[in-house]
Amino acid sequence: xxxxxxxxxxxxxxxxxxxxxxxxxxxxxxxxxxxxxxxxxxxxxxxxxxxxxxxxxxxxxxxxxxxxxxxxxxxxxxxxxxxxxxxxxxxxxxxxxxxxxxxxxxxxxxxxxxxxxxxxxxxxxxxxxxxxxxxxxxxxxxxxxxxxxxxxxxxxxxxxxxxxxxxxxxxxxxxxxxxxxxxxxxxxxxxxxxxxxxxxxxxxxxxxxxxxxxxxxxxxxxxxxxxxxxxxxxxxxxxxxxxxxxxxxxxxxxxxxxxxxxxxxxxxxxxxxxxxxxxxxxxxxxxxxxxxxxxxxxxxxxxxxxxxxxxxxxxxxxxxxxxxxxxxxxxxxxxxxxxxxxxxxxxxxxxxxxxxxxxxxxxxxxxxxxxxxxxxxxxxxxxxxxxxxxxxxxxxxxxxxxxxxxxxxxxxxxxxxxxxxxxxxxxxxxxxxxxxxxxxxxxxxxxxxxxxxxxxxxxxxxxxxxxxxxxxxxxxxxxxxxxxxxxxxxxxxxxxxxxxxxxxxxxxxxxxxxxxxxxxxxxxxxxxxxxxxxxxxxxxxxxxxxxxxxxxxxxxxxxxxxxxx
Amino acid sequence: xxxxxxxxxxxxxxxxxxxxxxxxxxxxxxxxxxxxxxxxxxxxxxxxxxxxxxxxxxxxxxxxxxxxxxxxxxxxxxxxxxxxxxxxxxxxxxxxxxxxxxxxxxxxxxxxxxxxxxxxxxxxxxxxxxxxxxxxxxxxxxxxxxxxxxxxxxxxxxxxxxxxxxxxxxxxxxxxxxxxxxxxxxxxxxxxxxxxxxxxxxxxxxxxxxxxxxx
Numbered sequence: 001x002x003x004x005x006x007x008x009x010x011x012x013x014x015x016x017x018x019x020x021x022x023x024x025x026x027x028x029x030x031x032x033x034x035x036x037x038x039x040x041x042x043x044x045x046x047x048x049x050x051x052x053x054x055x056x057x058x059x060x061x062x063x064x065x066x067x068x069x070x071x072x073x074x075x076x077x078x079x080x081x082x083x084x085x086x087x088x089x090x091x092x093x094x095x096x097x098x099x100x101x102x103x104x105x106x107x108x109x110x111x112x113x114x115x116x117x118x119x120x121x122x123x124x125x126x127x128x129x130x131x132x133x134x135x136x137x138x139x140x141x142x143x144x145x146x147x148x149x150x151x152x153x154x155x156x157x158x159x160x161x162x163x164x165x166x167x168x169x170x171x172x173x174x175x176x177x178x179x180x181x182x183x184x185x186x187x188x189x190x191x192x193x194x195x196x197x198x199x200x201x202x203x204x205x206x207x208x209x210x211x212x213x214x215x216x217x218x219x220x221x222x223x224x225x226x227x228x229x230x231x232x233x234x235x236x237x238x239x240x241x242x243x244x245x246x247x248x249x250x251x252x253x254x255x256x257x258x259x260x261x262x263x264x265x266x267x268x269x270x271x272x273x274x275x276x277x278x279x280x281x282x283x284x285x286x287x288x289x290x291x292x293x294x295x296x297x298x299x300x301x302x303x304x305x306x307x308x309x310x311x312x313x314x315x316x317x318x319x320x321x322x323x324x325x326x327x328x329x330x331x332x333x334x335x336x337x338x339x340x341x342x343x344x345x346x347x348x349x350x351x352x353x354x355x356x357x358x359x360x361x362x363x364x365x366x367x368x369x370x371x372x373x374x375x376x377x378x379x380x381x382x383x384x385x386x387x388x389x390x391x392x393x394x395x396x397x398x399x400x401x402x403x404x405x406x407x408x409x410x411x412x413x414x415x416x417x418x419x420x421x422x423x424x425x426x427x428x429x430x431x432x433x434x435x436x437x438x439x440x441x442x443x444x445x446x447x448x449x450x451x452x453x454x455x456x457x458x459x460x461x462x463x464x465x466x467x468x469x470x471x472x473x474x475x476x477x478x479x480x481x482x483x484x485x486x487x488x489x490x491x492x493x494x495x496x497x498x499x500x501x502x503x504x505x506x507x508x509x510x511x512x513x514x515x516x517x518x519x520x521x522x523x524x525x526x527x528x529x530x531x532x533x534x535x536x537x538x539x540x541x542x543x544x545x546x547x548x549x550x551x552x553x554x555x556x557x558x559x560x561x562x563x564x565x
Numbered sequence: 566x567x568x569x570x571x572x573x574x575x576x577x578x579x580x581x582x583x584x585x586x587x588x589x590x591x592x593x594x595x596x597x598x599x600x601x602x603x604x605x606x607x608x609x610x611x612x613x614x615x616x617x618x619x620x621x622x623x624x625x626x627x628x629x630x631x632x633x634x635x636x637x638x639x640x641x642x643x644x645x646x647x648x649x650x651x652x653x654x655x656x657x658x659x660x661x662x663x664x665x666x667x668x669x670x671x672x673x674x675x676x677x678x679x680x681x682x683x684x685x686x687x688x689x690x691x692x693x694x695x696x697x698x699x700x701x702x703x704x705x706x707x708x709x710x711x712x713x714x715x716x717x718x719x720x721x722x723x724x725x726x727x728x729x730x731x732x733x734x735x736x737x738x739x740x741x742x743x744x745x746x747x748x749x750x751x752x753x754x755x756x757x758x759x760x761x762x763x764x765x766x767x768x769x770x771x772x773x774x775x776x777x778x779x780x
Contacts, residue, residue: 187654187656190652190654190656191656191658193615193618193620193643193650194650194652194656194717195669196619196620196642196643196644197618197643197644197646197648197649197650197717197720197722198644198649198669198670198720199644199645199647199672199673199720200644201644202644205644208669209658212658212660212661213658213659213660216660296661296662296665299661299665299668299669300664300665300668300677300680300681301677301680304673305644305673
C-alpha cells in the first residue's frame with residue numbers, strides 16, 4: 001500500500017498548489033489571446049508574417065466584392081436558424097408529451113450513446129439514404145422501373161434542406177438531453193399537481209408552468225447550438241449546397257487559397273461571421289422578450305385551461321417516430337454500405353457482401369491518431385479540471401471564461417491559434433492535441449462543475465478527522481464517490497475529440513489525419529464503401545466508450561445502494 | 566344554520582405492491598371544518614392526499630370512493646375535481662410575478678378588470694397590498710406561504726388539502742400562519758384535510774383527528 005502522507009508536504013507548497021493556474025494561463029489563455037488577436041488584426045490589413053504592416057480597410061472592400069456573398073450568407077442564416085429553432089421546439093414538444101411515460105425513460109437511456117455518434121456519421125448516412133442513387137430512390141426505381149438514378153439536384157439541394165434535416169437529427173437528441181437535465185432541477189411533479197388543481201389540462205399546465213422554467217435554464221445550450229449551426233464545416237461538406245456554399249465554407253476556401261492575400265479577406269469574413277452570429281442571438285433574445293410579455297398578458301387576462309390538445313400530441317408522436325426512423329435508417333445504411341462489395345443502382349440490397357472494405361480501408365493511422373488524441377486529451381482535461389476544482393473549492397470560479405472556445409466559431413479562432421503553433425514549431429501531433437484540449441476541457445468542466453461543488457464536504461471532514469491526508473481523502477473518498485460524473489465526463493470528452501474536424505485539420509496542416517478529417521477528404525471521392533467503413537469506426541469508437549462509461553458506475557454500485565442513481 | 570357534509574371518503578384503502586399502506590378509512594367533513602390526518606413519515610399521509618386530488622401514481626392500487634358535494638369524483642381528472650392543494654414548499658412559480666401567480670389560478674371566463682380586482686383583494690387579505698409586481702423569490706417565508714394559500718383559494722376550490730404546510734416555518738411564524746390559513750378556509754366555507762405530524766397543528770385545526778399509525 002502506498003503511503004499518501006509522504007507526498008503531502010510537497011503538495012502543500014504554494015507554487016505547487018497553483019499548478020492548475022499555471023497550466024491554464026499557458027495552455028488556455030495564451031492560445032485564446034493569440035487566436036482572438038490574429039482573428040481581428042488581419043481583417044484590418046495588419047499581418048506582418050505576410051508582409052502587411054499598415055492598417056487598411058481593403059480586406060473589407062474585397063470581401064464585399066466577392067460574388068455570391070449575400071447568397072452564401074442568406075443560406076447560412078436560413079439553415080442555421082431554422083435548424084436550431086426546429087430542433088429546440090421539437091424537443092420541447094416531445095418532452096411535453098412524453099415526460100411522464102415509459103417511452104421517455106427508455107429514450108433517456110438511449111440518448112447518451114446517440115449523442116456520442118459524430119454529426120458527420122449521421123450526415124453520411126443521410127446522404128446514402130436521400131441521394132438520387134440512394135436507398136429511397138432505389139425503392140422508387142424498383143417500383144417504377146428506372147434503371148438509372150433520376151437526374152435530380154437533391155443531394156445536396158440548393159436550399160440546404162438536407163443540411164437542416166441532418167442538423168435536426170443530431171440536435172434534437174442534444175436538446176432532449178439538456179431539457180431532461182433542466183427538469184431534474186425543478187419540482188415538476190408537485191408544480192403540476194398545483195396547476196392541475198387550478199383546472200389546467202396537463203399539457204397546458206406543462207407549457208405555462210414548467211416550460212418557462214426549463215427555457216430559462218437552456219439558454220446557453222441554445223446559443224451553443226445556434227453558433228454551431230451557423231458555423232458548421234464538416235457536415236456542410238457532405239450535405240450542404242456548393243454553389244453558392246454556406247458562408248463558412250466560403251471562408252475556409254479563402255483561408256486555404258494559394259494566394260496568401262486572401263487570408264486577410266478571410267479574416268474580415270470571420271469578423272462578419274461573428275457579427276452575424278451576434279445579430280442572430282440578439283434577435284432571438286428580442287423575440288423571446290416580446291413573446292414572454294404577450295404570454296404574461298394572456299395569463300393575466302384569463303387564459304384558457306386548454307383542452308383539445310390532441311393534435312399537438314399526435315404531432316409529437318409523429319415527430320418522435322420519424323426522427324427515430326431517420327436516425328436509425330441512416331446508421332443502418334452506413335453499416336450495410338461498409339460490408340457491400342457490389343451494390344449497383346437500382347438494386348435495393350447489395351448483390352455481394354464481404355469484409356474486404358474493412359481489410360483494405362487503410363485507416364490504421366487515422367484510427368490510432370483519433371484514439372490516442374481523444375484519450376490523452378480527455379485524461380489531461382480531467383486532471384486539470386479536477387485540480388482546478390479541488391484547489392478552489394472555497395472560491396467561486398468564473399466558469400464563463402472556459403466556454404470562450406465554444407462561443408467563437410472554430411474557423412476564426414483556429415487560424416489565429418495556428419500562427420502560435422507555427423511560432424512554436426508545433427504543427428504536429430501535439431499541436432493537434434492542444435487544439436482538441438481547448439475544445440474538450442470546457443465540456444469536462446461543464447459536466448463536473450455542479451457535482452463537484454455540490455459534494456457534501458462533511459465526508460471530507462470525517463476523513464480528515466480519521467487522520468487521512470488531503471490527497472488520500474481525495475483519491476479514496478471523494479473521487480470514488482464522484483466516479484459516475486467523472487467517467488461520464490470522460491466519455492463526453494472522448495466523443496467531442498473524435499468528432500472535431502477543424503481542430504485536427506488546421507493545427508495538423510493536413511499531415512495528421514483522424515477519422516473525421518479522413519471522412520471529409522473522402523466526401524468528394526464518392527466512394528461509399530470506404531466512407532462507410534470510416535464512418536462506422538467514427539461512430540463506434542465513442543459509442544463503445546459511452547456504453548462502458550454508463551456500465552462501470554453500475555458495477556461499482558452493485559452492492560452499494562447509496563451510489564445508485 | 567344547517568350544515569351538510571361536503572367531502573366524504575368511503576372505505577378508502579391504498580396499497581403498494583400488495584401491502585396496504587392506508588385504510589380502510591372513512592370520514593366526512595362539513596364546510597369550514599378541518600379533519601387532521603396524523604402519522605409518522607411513511608404512514609401513507611401523502612398518498613391519501615394524492616388519492617383525494619387524483620394524483621395517485623399508477624403503481625399504487627386504490628379502493629373506495631371520494632365524494633365532493635354528493636358527486637363521486639373518484640374517477641374524475643385532477644383538473645376537473647376543484648380540489649385545491651397546499652404543500653410545505655410554497656411552489657410559487659418562479660417565472661411569474663406575485664400578481665401573475667395569483668391571476669394564474671383565477672378561473673376562466675372572468676374579465677380582465679375583475680381579475681385585477683380579485684388579485685388586489687387577495688393581496689390585501691394577505692396583508693401584502695402593492696406586492697403584485699414583485700418577484701416571488703424576494704418574499705419572506707411567511708409571505709410566500711400566505712400568497713400560496715391565496716393562490717389556492719382564488720381557484721375557487723370546493724375542498725382544500727394541506728400537506729404539512731407549516732413544516733418549514735419557525736414556531737412563531739407557524740402559529741400566525743395556522744390562524745391565517747384556518748380563518749381563510751372557514752371564510753371560504755370549504756372542507757379542509759390537513760396532514761401533519763405536529764400535534765400543535767392538529768390542536769389549532771380544532772377538528773377531528775385521525776391517526777394513521779394506529780389503525
